[in-house]
Amino acid sequence: MEPVPFPVFEAAVQVAGQALYWRNSLRQIMRNAGVSENGYEKYSEASKYQIFRNVWDDLDRAGSPGRKVQYKLVAALADLEKADSKVPDLEAGNASIRNLRLLAKRENILVSPQDLAREQRRQAAALRAEEQYAKRAQLAQLSEIFNSLHSEPDTQKRGYAFEKFLAALFRWAELDYHGSYKTETDQVDGAVVIDAFTYLVEARWRKSPAADAELGGFAHKVERRIDATRGLFISMAGFREEAIGLYRRAKENRLILVDGADLAIILEGRLDFTDALRAKVNAASVQGEPYVSVASL
Known part of the structure; x- marks a missing residue:
């Protein structure tokens, strides 16, 4: 799995800092993506921007397993419907989500539900064809x-x-x-x-x-x-x-x-x-x- 491109990472940092109001919201997103409780708590007193950067660095050092979690974090943040209503700059928060979503799609990190469904159907059809060919050969x-x-x-x-x-x-x-x-x-x-x-x-x-x-x-x-x-x-x-x-x-x-x-x-x-x-x-x-x-x- 390739590393997450740096522009996508920076866009994710902005979403964490601008679109989320509560630290607990970032904590929950990280836990759902696979970050351990301790992995978050040791940075919990820092700003949301810095929490995200520090946890990301730890995931970098974890190698391939950490990279998978990074991809999940990007997808979760890009999947936010809108910024929290209590953030200081609601327009900037929503813009950060749109920007991350655009960059993630461009890098094929995030696909639309329609594209994902289409790809899953294509893969399923290819698998069925392969299985049928193997059965005929047998x-x-x-x-x-x-x-x-x-x-x-x-x-x-x-x-x-x-x-x-x-x-x-x-x-x-x-x-x-x-x-x-x-x-x-x-x-x-x-x-x-x-x-x-x-x-x-x-x-x-x-x-x-x-x-x-x-x-x-x-x-x-x-x-x-x-x-x-x-x-x-x-x-x-x-x-x-x-x-x-x-x-x-x-x-x-x-x-x-x-x-x-x-x-x-x-x-x-x-x-x-x-x-x-x-x-x-x-x-x-x-x-x-x-x-x-x-x-x-």
Whole structure:
């Protein structure tokens, strides 16, 4: 942070001496800006002009932290609406405020509320654009990893890599994800929290579509948990139609089904991952449909 230009400092001294009547007003401004109680009190018997100069010198010796306080002092004095009505020369007091405000703006120490709001909007937009670019780049990397898994000949190695890929995808979507774990009764590939519901995750990368027996085994894991638990079954090869039909007609279904085609569309950036899962949950809740293709969304 650059030092406050000398003309701005001198203008601030004049405001302290001419626009403020009570020493306590200067004391309060200094305290609000970050000057310690002792930093003010040791000069409290001096004139307001000299109090300001002495405190300023102390802030100079404090280095960068002191400089930040100096900027705050200038801004606070320039922000005064008008001089105190009891000052000996009201016109001179008001003129000192206008002069400080003019110099501070010229040196970009003080900006108008409109300019500040405009700059904050510009910075926020730039930050959003940067974040969106980073998210797209991360999604592109995930897509490359996903595509590379198709050429992995070792099915066991590919299965482990698929679980790691899904964990990275959940993190990219900023979802609370817990990796694979074992209990005394079963093993779970992972768990993710979506809209206050915990979803157990089952990840399969096999040549044939998942059949009723596989879905049933996973559904049993889910049913052993409390009612707020659901299941997210991810099968790269999809699901046998008769298996989907069974859960479509089931009295109670707590499974959401995702296939490789769904993942491919999400990785292309055509639909947000979390939005896709919510749409599938909505279809299961409203229509009783355990599987809805992301392509149809």
